[in-house]
Amino acid sequence: MAKVKIRENYHQARWDEPIIYELSTPGERGILVPQPEREIREEAGDILSKLPENMLRKEKPNLPEISQKHVLAHYLHLSQETLGSNLNNDISQGTCTMKYNPRINEKLATLIHEVHPLQDESTIQGLLSIYYRFEHMLKEISGMDKFTFQPGGGSHAVYTAASIIRAYHESRGELEQRNEVITTIFSHPCDAATPSTAGFKIITLYPNEETGVPDVEALKEAVSERTAALFITNPEDTGIYNPIIDEFVKIVQEAGGLCFYDQANANGMLGIARAREAGFDMCHFNVHKTFGTPHGCSGPGTGALGVRSHLAKFLPVPTVEYDGEKYYLDYDRPESIGKVRGFFGVAPVILKAYCWTMMMGADGLREVAEISVLNNNYLQKKIEAIDGVETWYAEGRRRLEQVRYNWRKLYEETGVGTDDIMRRIGDYGIQHYWTSHHPWVVPEPFTLEPCETYSKADLDEYAAVLERIAEEARKDPDFVKASPHKCASHVIAKPEELNDPSKWALTWRAYLKKHKKEEPSLG
Amino acid sequence: MKLGFIVNPIAGMGGKVGLKGTDGKEVLEKAIRLGAKPESPIKAKKALEVLKPYMDEIELITCHGSMGEEEATDLGFKPRVIGERKDKVGPEDTEEAAKLMLDMGVDLLLFAGGDGTARNVYNAIGDKLPVIGIPAGVKIHSAVYANHPRSAGEVALKYLRGEIKTIREAEVMDIDEEAFRKGQVTAKLYGYMRVPYERQLVQSLKAGRPEQEEAAQDAVADRIIDEMEPDVFYIIGSGTSTRPIMEKLGLPNTLLGIDIVKNKELVASDVGEKDILRIINGQKAKIIVTIIGGQGYIFGRGNQQLSGEVIKMVGKENIRIIATKGKIVSLGGQPILVDTGDDEVNRMFNGYMRVITSYNEEIMYRVKGL
Numbered sequence: 092m093a094k095v096k097i098r099e100n101y102h103q104a105r106w107d108e109p110i111i112y113e114l115s116t117p118g119e120r121g122i123l124v125p126q127p128e129r130e131i132r133e134e135a136g137d138i139l140s141k142l143p144e145n146m147l148r149k150e151k152p153n154l155p156e157i158s159q160k161h162v163l164a165h166y167l168h169l170s171q172e173t174l175g176s177n178l179n180n181d182i183s184q185g186t187c188t189m190k191y192n193p194r195i196n197e198k199l200a201t202l203i204h205e206v207h208p209l210q211d212e213s214t215i216q217g218l219l220s221i222y223y224r225f226e227h228m229l230k231e232i233s234g235m236d237k238f239t240f241q242p243g244g245g246s247h248a249v250y251t252a253a254s255i256i257r258a259y260h261e262s263r264g265e266l267e268q269r270n271e272v273i274t275t276i277f278s279h280p281c282d283a284a285t286p287s288t289a290g291f292k293i294i295t296l297y298p299n300e301e302t303g304v305p306d307v308e309a310l311k312e313a314v315s316e317r318t319a320a321l322f323i324t325n326p327e328d329t330g331i332y333n334p335i336i337d338e339f340v341k342i343v344q345e346a347g348g349l350c351f352y353d354q355a356n357a358n359g360m361l362g363i364a365r366a367r368e369a370g371f372d373m374c375h376f377n378v379h380k381t382f383g384t385p386h387g388c389s390g391p392g393t394g395a396l397g398v399r400s401h402l403a404k405f406l407p408v409p410t411v412e413y414d415g416e417k418y419y420l421d422y423d424r425p426e427s428i429g430k431v432r433g434f435f436g437v438a439p440v441i442l443k444a445y446c447w448t449m450m451m452g453a454d455g456l457r458e459v460a461e462i463s464v465l466n467n468n469y470l471q472k473k474i475e476a477i478d479g480v481e482t483w484y485a486e487g488r489r490r491l492e493q494v495r496y497n498w499r500k501l502y503e504e505t506g507v508g509t510d511d512i513m514r515r516i517g518d519y520g521i522q523h524y525w526t527s528h529h530p531w532v533v534p535e536p537f538t539l540e541p542c543e544t545y546s547k548a549d550l551d552e553y554a555a556v557l558e559r560i561a562e563e564a565r566k567d568p569d570f571v572k573a574s575p576h577k578c579a580s581h582v583i584a585k586p587e588e589l590n591d592p593s594k595w596a597l598t599w600r601a602y603l604k605k606h607k608k609e610e611p612s613l614g
Numbered sequence: 615m616k617l618g619f620i621v622n623p624i625a626g627m628g629g630k631v632g633l634k635g636t637d638g639k640e641v642l643e644k645a646i647r648l649g650a651k652p653e654s655p656i657k658a659k660k661a662l663e664v665l666k667p668y669m670d671e672i673e674l675i676t677c678h679g680s681m682g683e684e685e686a687t688d689l690g691f692k693p694r695v696i697g698e699r700k701d702k703v704g705p706e707d708t709e710e711a712a713k714l715m716l717d718m719g720v721d722l723l724l725f726a727g728g729d730g731t732a733r734n735v736y737n738a739i740g741d742k743l744p745v746i747g748i749p750a751g752v753k754i755h756s757a758v759y760a761n762h763p764r765s766a767g768e769v770a771l772k773y774l775r776g777e778i779k780t781i782r783e784a785e786v787m788d789i790d791e792e793a794f795r796k797g798q799v800t801a802k803l804y805g806y807m808r809v810p811y812e813r814q815l816v817q818s819l820k821a822g823r824p825e826q827e828e829a830a831q832d833a834v835a836d837r838i839i840d841e842m843e844p845d846v847f848y849i850i851g852s853g854t855s856t857r858p859i860m861e862k863l864g865l866p867n868t869l870l871g872i873d874i875v876k877n878k879e880l881v882a883s884d885v886g887e888k889d890i891l892r893i894i895n896g897q898k899a900k901i902i903v904t905i906i907g908g909q910g911y912i913f914g915r916g917n918q919q920l921s922g923e924v925i926k927m928v929g930k931e932n933i934r935i936i937a938t939k940g941k942i943v944s945l946g947g948q949p950i951l952v953d954t955g956d957d958e959v960n961r962m963f964n965g966y967m968r969v970i971t972s973y974n975e976e977i978m979y980r981v982k983g984l
C-alpha cells in the first residue's frame with residue numbers, strides 16, 4: 092500500500108497584502124492607451140456628445156492607479172493566500188458537494204460569453220435547445236414533469252418552491268387555513284427559512300436518537316388541516332437517509348399538504364432513487380454542486396426547480412418551449428408566480444452542466460452516486476477509528492454520501508474543540524472543514540463529504556491529517572488552540588470586532604466616507 | 615482579576631453508593647460508611663487546572679483545607695485563604711465564604727457542588743456576583759452549572775480575560791432531599807444567579823447568541839399575546855421565558871411563581887395550587903410553561919403549583935410550551951420531562967408536543983412523563 096502523504100512542511104504565503112486602493116499612486120498607469128490618429132478623430136467627431144445626458148458622469152471615477160506589474164503581483168499574492176478551491180482536498184466541505192469541475196466546460200462556456208439576454212429568440216436557438224435538453228435530462232433523473240432554471244442558487248430555488256406552494260393553496264382558497272410548513276432540524280436551514288419568508292409558520296421535527304430520523308408519530312402529531320407542505324432534505328445533514336420517506340410524503344399529502352424534496356446535494360442518489368417514486372410533488376437540484384459546475388467563489392450557481400404536472404402552471408416565466416420547429420420563451424402563463432430573477436437564469440451554468448451530464452452519460456451518473464457512497468463509507472471507517480471522534484445517531488448504520496461527526500470526546504479530554512481543529516487543518520494545506528449549520532445540535536461537529544472526484548490517496552491523506560491533529564491535541568492542546576501557524580491568515584482573536592459596523596464597510600468608498608477621509612486626489 | 619473558589623468537598627458522595635444526595639449529617643455518615651469517596655475535589659481540580667497557565671495573573675481567594683485550599687495548592691496555586699480551619703464543614707461554611715468573597719470584591723465565583731451548594735451560594739450573594747458552578751453533585755437541576763468541570767474552568771477563564779461579556783440568568787433549584795429519599799420529588803425554584811454566557815461551554819452546545827435568545831423570547835411572548843382569546847384564563851408559569859409576556863402586557867410578574875391573567879388583566883399573582891383550582895373552577899384556561907432548570911422539566915420542578923389536578927382541569931390540549939431554540943438544543947436530544955407526582959397525568963404526556971420557539975416557529979419535541 093502506498094504511504095500516506097502528509098504535507099509536513101507545507102507553508103502558505105503570507106503577503107500581508109494591502110487592498111488595491113492602498114497601492115494606488117496618482118498618475119501611475121497600467122496601460123497607456125494610444126491616442127487615435129487625427130484622421131480618425133476628425134471622422135468620428137465628438138462621440139461623447141452622442142451619449143444621453145443622464146449617462147454622463149459628473150466626476151471621474153475613483154479607480155486605483157497602478158502599473159501593470161503591480162496589479163498582476165497584487166492578484167497573484169491574493170491567489171497564493173487561498174487554498175485553491177477545486178484543486179484542493181475539498182472533502183472538508185460537507186453538505187456542499189465539492190467536486191472537481193472539468194476545465195473543458197469552462198472553456199466551452201466562453202463560447203456564449205457574447206450572447207446577450209435581450210437578443211432575439213431566433214438568434215439563440217442553440218442555447219435554448221441546450222436549456223430544453225438539459226431540462227429533459229433533469230426530468231428523467233428526478234421523475235418531475237417540468238423545470239425552471241431561473242433561480243440563482245439552491246436557497247433561491249427553495250424559496251421559489253415556497254412561492255409556488257403559496258400560489259397552489261391560494262388557487263384552492265386554502266391559503267389562510269394552510270399556513271404551516273413542516274421540516275426537520277437536520278434539513279438545510281433554507282428549508283425552514285424560505286417558507287418562513289414566504290409567510291408560513293415553521294414546525295421543526297427532531298430526530299429519534301436511535302434511527303437518526305424523525306419518528307412517524309412526530310410527523311403525525313405535526314400534520315393537520317393547517318399543513319401547507321413538507322420541506323425536507325434526505326439524506327439529512329447527518330448523512331442518514333430516511334428509509335421511510337415515502338411514508339412521510341404520504342402522510343402529508345393525505346392531509347392535503349404538498350411535499351418538497353431538497354436535493355441540493357444529490358450525489359448519492361443519481362441514477363438510483365428519484366423524487367417521483369418517493370411521491371414528492373417537487374424537488375430541486377443545486378446545479379452548481381451535483382452537476383459539476385463550480386460554486387462558492389469560483390462561479391455563479393443555479394437552483395433547478397422541478398415540479399409535477401399539477402404545479403407546472405405556477406412556475407416562473409418564461410419557460411423554454413419547443414413547437415416542433417423552433418425553441419421559444421413562453422411568457423403566456425397566467426397563473427405563473429412571475430419572475431424570480433432577470434431573464435432566464437445563468438446561461439453559462441446550464442451550458443456547463445449540460446456538457447458535464449452529456450460527458451457522464453446515464454451510466455456515468457450512476458457511477459457518480461456509487462463512488463460517492465463508497466468513498467464516504469471508506470472515509471467513515473477511517474475517521475471513526477480516530478480516538479476522540481464520535482458519530483451520533485443510528486449507530487452502526489451506513490450513511491449515504493456525507494457524515495456529521497463530532498469531537499465531543501476529544502474536547503472533554505483535552506479542551507481542543509472543533510473550531511481549533513478546523514484551523515489546524517489549514518496548516519497541512521487542506522481546506523478548513525465545515526462544522527455544521529446552526530444550531531449545533533451535535534456538539535463539536537464536523538461534516539465531511541468525499542465526492543466522486545477524490546482518489547483513495549486524497550481520502551487517506553485527509554484521515555491521516557485529522558488523526559495527526561487529534562494526537563497533537565493530546566500532546567500539546569495549546570499548540571492546536573493557537574493554530575493556524577502556517578496559513579496566510581491567523582486566528583480571529585476578537586470576532587466581535589469584525590462585526591463592528593462603525594468600523595467596517597463593504598466598499599473602499601464607503602469606508603472612506605465612514606471615517607471622513609478625503610478620497611485620494613484623482614489623477 | 616480576583617477569582618473566588620469554593621469547593622463543597624462532600625458533594626456527590628451519595629451518588630455512587632445509591633443515596634440521593636448528601637444534605638443532612640446522618641446521610642453523609644451513611645455515605646461514608648457505605649464507602650463513598652469524595653468526588654467533588656477531583657472535579658474542582660479539573661476545572662481549576664484550566665486556569666493554571668494564568669496563575670500569575672489571577673488572584674485566587676479560597677477557603678481552608680478541602681474547601682479549596684488543598685485543590686488549589688495541589689495544582690501549584692498560591693491562594694489567599696479565608697475563614698477558619700475546621701474538621702467538619704457544612705453548608706454554613708459555604709455561605710460564609712461566599713459572603714466574604716463578595717465583600718472582598720471578587721470578579722467571579724467558581725464553586726463546586728450540587729443543587730444544595732448552589733442554594734447556599736445564592737443565599738449568600740443572590741445576583742450580586744457572577745458565578746459559575748463546577749458540576750459535582752448527585753442530581754443537578756440548577757442551571758448555574760457548566761456541563762463539565764473543564765468547561766466551568768474555561769468559562770471562568772474566558773470571563774476573567776474579558777472574552778465573555780454576556781451574562782445570563784440561570785435557575786437555582788433544589789430538591790427537598792428528605793422527601794426525595796422517600797421517593798417524592800419536589801424541586802423548588804429558589805431564584806436566579808448570574809452566569810457568564812458562553813453557550814458552547816455552559817451547555818456544550820452552540821445554539822445561538824444570547825441577543826438572539828432574547829429576541830426569540832420576545833417573539834414568543836408576542837405570539838402568546840397575539841393569540842390570547844377573550845375570557846380565557848392564562849396561567850403563566852414561572853421562569854425568565856414567561857417574563858416578557860407579563861412585561862409586554864404591562865403586568866407585574868412573579869419570576870419564581872405562577873400568575874393568572876384574563877383579558878390581558880392580572881387576575882391573581884403568585885398563586886398556589888389551591889388558588890388556581892378555585893379561580894379556574896372548570897372554566898376555560900390555558901397554561902403557558904417553559905423548561906425550568908438544567909434537566910428539561912416543564913412540570914414538577916420549579917412549579918409544583920401546576921399539579922396533576924390543575925393539569926387535568928385545564929386539559930393537555932390547553933398547554934402551551936414555550937422555549938427558545940437554544941434551550942431545546944441544550945437538552946442534547948433528551949426528552950422534555952414531566953413529573954407531576956400523578957402517574958396518570960404523567961403518562962398522558964408521553965409522545966410529541968409542540969414547543970413554541972419564535973413568533974412563527976415551533977419544534978415538535980418528545981415529551982416523557984415519569
Ligand SMILES: Cc1ncc(COP(=O)(O)O)c(C=O)c1O
Pocket residue numbers: 186187243244245246247278279281324353354355356377392394
Ligand atoms: C441541502 C441543501 N439545500 C439547500 C442549499 C442551498 O443552496 P445555495 O447555497 O445554492 O443557496 C444547500 C447548500 O449548502 C444544501 O446543502
